[in-house]
Amino acid sequence: MAEHPELLPYGIIREDLFRPLSRAGRKWWFTVAVCFLLVLAGLAAWGVQLRDGLGVTGLNRPVFWGLYIVDFVFWIGISHAGTLISAILRLTDAAWRKPVTRAAEAITLFALMIGGLFPIIHLGRAWFFYWLIPYPNARLMWPNFRSPLVWDLTAIVTYVTGSAIYLYLPLIPDMAQLGAHNKPWRRKLYRALSLGWTGSDREWHALEMAMKLNAVIILAVAISVHTVVAWDFSMSIAPTWHSSIFGPYFVVGAIFSGIGALIIVMATLRHTLHLENYLIKRHFDNMSKLMLTMSLLWFYFTMSEHITIWYGNEPKEMAVFGQRTRGDYAFWFWTMVVVNFVIPVILLGIKKLRSIKTAVIASVGVLIGMWLERYLIVIPTLVTPRLASATSFYSPSWVELMITVATFAAMIMLYLLFARLFPIIAVWEYKPHSPEEED
Amino acid sequence: MATGNPVKPHRWGMVIDLDRCTGCEACVVACHAENNIGMSDPEEAARGRVNHWIRVDRYYEGEFPDVKVKYQPVLCQHCDEAPCEPVCPVNATYHNPEGLNVQVYNRCVGTFYCANNCPYTVRSFNWFDPKWPEPMQLQHNPDVSIRPGGVMEKCTFCIQKIKRVEEQAHAGSRPVADGEVQPACVQSCPAEAMVFGDLNDPDSKVSRFAGDGRATKLMEELGTKPKVIYLEKAR
Numbered sequence: 001m002a003e004h005p006e007l008l009p010y011g012i013i014r015e016d017l018f019r020p021l022s023r024a025g026r027k028w029w030f031t032v033a034v035c036f037l038l039v040l041a042g043l044a045a046w047g048v049q050l051r052d053g054l055g056v057t058g059l060n061r062p063v064f065w066g067l068y069i070v071d072f073v074f075w076i077g078i079s080h081a082g083t084l085i086s087a088i089l090r091l092t093d094a095a096w097r098k099p100v101t102r103a104a105e106a107i108t109l110f111a112l113m114i115g116g117l118f119p120i121i122h123l124g125r126a127w128f129f130y131w132l133i134p135y136p137n138a139r140l141m142w143p144n145f146r147s148p149l150v151w152d153l154t155a156i157v158t159y160v161t162g163s164a165i166y167l168y169l170p171l172i173p174d175m176a177q178l179g180a181h182n183k184p185w186r187r188k189l190y191r192a193l194s195l196g197w198t199g200s201d202r203e204w205h206a207l208e209m210a211m212k213l214n215a216v217i218i219l220a221v222a223i224s225v226h227t228v229v230a231w232d233f234s235m236s237i238a239p240t241w242h243s244s245i246f247g248p249y250f251v252v253g254a255i256f257s258g259i260g261a262l263i264i265v266m267a268t269l270r271h272t273l274h275l276e277n278y279l280i281k282r283h284f285d286n287m288s289k290l291m292l293t294m295s296l297l298w299f300y301f302t303m304s305e306h307i308t309i310w311y312g313n314e315p316k317e318m319a320v321f322g323q324r325t326r327g328d329y330a331f332w333f334w335t336m337v338v339v340n341f342v343i344p345v346i347l348l349g350i351k352k353l354r355s356i357k358t359a360v361i362a363s364v365g366v367l368i369g370m371w372l373e374r375y376l377i378v379i380p381t382l383v384t385p386r387l388a389s390a391t392s393f394y395s396p397s398w399v400e401l402m403i404t405v406a407t408f409a410a411m412i413m414l415y416l417l418f419a420r421l422f423p424i425i426a427v428w429e430y431k432p433h434s435p436e437e438e439d
Numbered sequence: 440m441a442t443g444n445p446v447k448p449h450r451w452g453m454v455i456d457l458d459r460c461t462g463c464e465a466c467v468v469a470c471h472a473e474n475n476i477g478m479s480d481p482e483e484a485a486r487g488r489v490n491h492w493i494r495v496d497r498y499y500e501g502e503f504p505d506v507k508v509k510y511q512p513v514l515c516q517h518c519d520e521a522p523c524e525p526v527c528p529v530n531a532t533y534h535n536p537e538g539l540n541v542q543v544y545n546r547c548v549g550t551f552y553c554a555n556n557c558p559y560t561v562r563s564f565n566w567f568d569p570k571w572p573e574p575m576q577l578q579h580n581p582d583v584s585i586r587p588g589g590v591m592e593k594c595t596f597c598i599q600k601i602k603r604v605e606e607q608a609h610a611g612s613r614p615v616a617d618g619e620v621q622p623a624c625v626q627s628c629p630a631e632a633m634v635f636g637d638l639n640d641p642d643s644k645v646s647r648f649a650g651d652g653r654a655t656k657l658m659e660e661l662g663t664k665p666k667v668i669y670l671e672k673a674r
Contacts, residue, residue, distance in 0.1 A: 052567060052588075053565070053566055053567040053568065053588035053589055054549070054564070054566055054588075054589060055483070055488065055566030055567040055588070058486075059551075059564075059566075060486055060487030060488050061487055061488070061489075061554070061560065061562075061563060061564065062554065062555075062560045063487070064551035064554045064555050064564065065551060065555060119550075122550075122551075123548050123549050123550060123589070124547070124548060124549015124550075124551070124564065124565070124588070124589030124590060124591070125547070125548045125549050125587075125589040125590065126548075128548045129548065131528075131529045131546070131548055132528045132529060132548070141529075141530070141546075142530075143528050143529055143530070144525070144527055144528055144529065144530045146525040146526075147525065147526050147527055147528040147552070148526065148552075149526070149528035149550055149552060150528045153528070232552075235526070236522070236526065236552075236555060236556045237522050237556060237558060237661060238555060238556065382555065385558070385560045386558040386559075386560075386658060387496065387513070387558070387559060387560055387658075389494075389496040389497070389513075390560035392487045393487070
């Protein structure tokens with residue numbers, strides 16, 4: 001029975017999956033409260049930065065980009081969990097995807113909301129961030145469309161909008177069900193959000209169409225978003241940033257870390273919401289294989305990137321290469337190689353070792369490793385500028401660290417709230433097609 | 440440029456003779472005074488937060504005590520193909536008709552992209568609102584605006600001085616004479632290592648120096664087309 005959640009009676013499925021919405025344990029309240037406090041602390045740190053200026057960070061000349069940009073790329077990377085995985089699985093009609101997609105899509109939206117904040121946090125004058133938006137104004141000023149940062153803003157706004165719709169569409173039938181019997185305030189909420197869904201054939205047909213179309217569009221958007229994020233670096237002439245491989249390299253890294261985040265979330269949901277009958281070993285096995293593939297791909301890209309720099313032996317690029325492989329950042333570089341490649345390949349590549357537990361261990365490693373990868377792309381290049389006289393150093397300040405921690409807390413908090421308001425697995429997808437089977 | 444002026448626009452450039460530079464840093468001090476550049480305290484400076492629009496790089500050759508030092512003042516190179524310009528999302532840095540690479544402080548939101556893309560690392564950021572030790576705030580130049588915190592800035596070739604000379608020449612209906620515009624660094628250089636002038640005027644001092652056998656440009660291979668020309672040390 002546990003092997004096929006589809007074979008469970010629909011009534012039980014519905015009860016199992018709606019149950020978490022009406023029951024919150026002490027642990028849930030405690031975690032949400034702690035995360036909320038951390039988010040407040042992060043906001044306070046940002047407040048200090050807004051009041052005093054960016055001098056409260058560890059940035060200096062020439063290290064003008066630091067932890068905020070690292071976090072930005074990291075979170076946008078995490079956001080690739082949802083869209084790409086769920087869109088690919090939807091389009092290929094992979095039957096096992098049912099309990100995975102919504103959990104993934106929610107990660108996307110929240111990671112984007114968080115990641116999208118970083119470029120604003122990072123601004124010298126954050127209150128003028130809207131100057132990057134092309135809006136009609138008295139001075140007839142447009143943003144500079146030649147700047148990768150404007151492309152970036154366009155890409156991310158499109159992606160947030162798209163993934164919000166992508167998460168929302170499959171929620172509609174579930175919310176219609178939830179709106180039928182519930183506490184008054186919830187009934188109001190779900191009814192409003194279900195947009196008067198009645199479940200007619202015409203509505204189902206339209207929804208199917210919309211979801212398919214959305215999946216195709218969001219796939220293209222997701223790939224373009226991380227390519228554009230990579231272009232923020234590769235369009236510049238800084239040593240090792242100016243690399244044509246960065247677009248696909250970033251996309252692969254993003255999917256890689258996204259899968260890691262998804263595995264952790266799936267394991268947590270399975271354990272805390274008692275979804276052992278739904279998120280079964282097969283799901284983790286499949287996700288592990290996906291992650292193994294991405295780990296190999298990541299290694300291939302990392303190797304291609306570094307071996308060409310090394311062989312080319314161009315002095316300015318070699319200075320950065322040296323910083324990474326044997327200099328101040330060598331420890332972190334080799335840690336990254338171990339947690340992104342060696343550990344996943346051993347734990348997930350050897351069938352005997354592959355289990356839910358090892359998948360989670362590997363995923364935690366991958367998240368750390370992918371964060372380090374972004375750090376190692378941003379910082380070593382900036383501390384070794386072309387003119388050696390400007391060489392510098394960087395260590396993040398407490399403000400940057402606090403804001404970074406707060407974003408992880410924000411992710412957990414948003415996710416916990418979401419899992420209490422909406423079923424984390426799409427219930428209607430288990431609904432039998434003929435009404436007789438329903439009872 | 441005033442309308443109706445038939446003269447070709449100026450193309451301002453600078454020549455720095457490294458043979459003459461003694462590394463005294465008078466240019467750095469003069470630049471601070473002329474352009475109302477904020478002062479960093481020693482703690483901030485130790486964190487890499489000094490704000491200079493011109494700095495003097497030192498290159499050592501040989502082992503002590505047989506050391507030769509080359510001093511190289513580095514300021515904004517006012518590149519014709521400036522890498523900082525296309526990357527600014529809000530057009531805060533752009534090329535003006537006289538070939539100057541101009542920074543519009545009011546427009547800058549502080550994305551730092553320009554500074555990251557500058558191979559010469561000559562852009563400075565106002566990490567905090569600028570401050571001066573007493574009584575230096577009393578000697579601010581009224582012709583130069585004070586930049587708030589959060590804004591990028593850099594050498595302007597003392598655009599306020601250029602404008603004043605141009606206006607005076609225009610009022611007198613005469614062309615700007617060679618050497619009439621003197622940015623603060625040029626004016627204050629005791630060794631007269633720096634020359635400023637119009638690269639569009641073939642008879643100007645800078646144009647003649649630009650054709651000198653010792654003339655080089657910093658990292659010319661990047662295709663940035665700098666308008667600061669260095670005269671290499673003669674052996």
